Amino acid sequence: MSLWGDEELAQSPVVANRTMNRARGLTGVNSYARELGLDPAGWLAERAGPQAWLDLCSGEGLALLAAAARLPQAVLTGVDLVGPVVPRPVPADVELVTASLADWAPGRRYDLITCVHGLHYLGDKLALLARAADWLTADGLLLAQFDPTALRGPAGTSLARPALAALRAAGFAYQPRRHLLTLRGRRNVSLPFTYLGADPGAGPNYTGQPAVASVYRPTRRQVD
Structure with a gap:
């Protein structure tokens, strides 16, 4: 098994040609609401005060653009390795960032x-989940599709x-039927694994699409 680093992985055919989330809308058949089991804009609209939504691996950003029409005071941020490839008007309260999630971090x-x-195509999946847990508000919600079989030992x-088991100990919940991780409320998370590299030749995952396996060495259990 040949392991790839972040820069190599970003150029791999599996990651560069991914299409899983590029044109997904907010609601409807091919939508965030269908995949996550809730309408993000509707969920945010029920919260008091200004709302903020961060979408990781946002593709064309169509869900965020649709949400902007329903949440005029919200801060809506999308981050994607490739970014939108189809030019569209972007409202002032929507920020579409083209960056690698291996080292990107928000300012709020x-x-x-x-x-x-999106996690299917990332190298260090566990590190991103741990970092994202710290990006939540005190009563915020994280929703991420996750394939645990993509995590391998050396x-x-x-x-x-x-x-x-480590994710659950850190406060995450997992819905196997949806392959969905959830976390409620900001916290500091340290997971007991050392990342060694990625294998973009792992083959298809449960979606039927080629995905990236992430290789770790288990370490002493540490969850804050």
């Missing part, structure tokens, strides 16, 4: 953080069970 906290099918063995 968010009421809602989503990642629809010899290729599955880390699905210990990884889910």
Whole structure:
């Protein structure tokens, strides 16, 4: 098994050609509401005061653009490795950032953080989840689709069970039917795994699309 670093991974055919989330809308058949089990704009609208939504691996940003029409006072941020490829008008309260999530960090906290099918293409999936937990507001919500079978040990063995156990100990909940991780409320998380690299040749995951396996060495259990 050949392991790739972040820069190599960003140029791999599996990551560069991903199409899982590029044209997904806010509601309807091919939508965030369908994948996550809730309408992000509707959920935010029920909260008092200004709302803020961070969408990781946002593709064309269509869901954020649709939400802007319903949430005129909200701060809406999308981050994607490629970014929008189709030029569209972007309202002032929508920020579409083209950056690698391996080292990007926001300058504020968010009421809602989503990642629809994006983790499948990232290298250090656990590090992003731990960092995103710190980007939430005190009563914010994180929703991310997650395939635990994509976590492997150095010899290729599955880390699905210990990884889910560590995530649950850190406060995450997992819905197997939706392959969905949720976390309520900001917290500091340290997961007991050392990232070694990524394998973009892992093959299809539960979506039927080629995905990236992430390789870790288990370490002493640490959850704050």
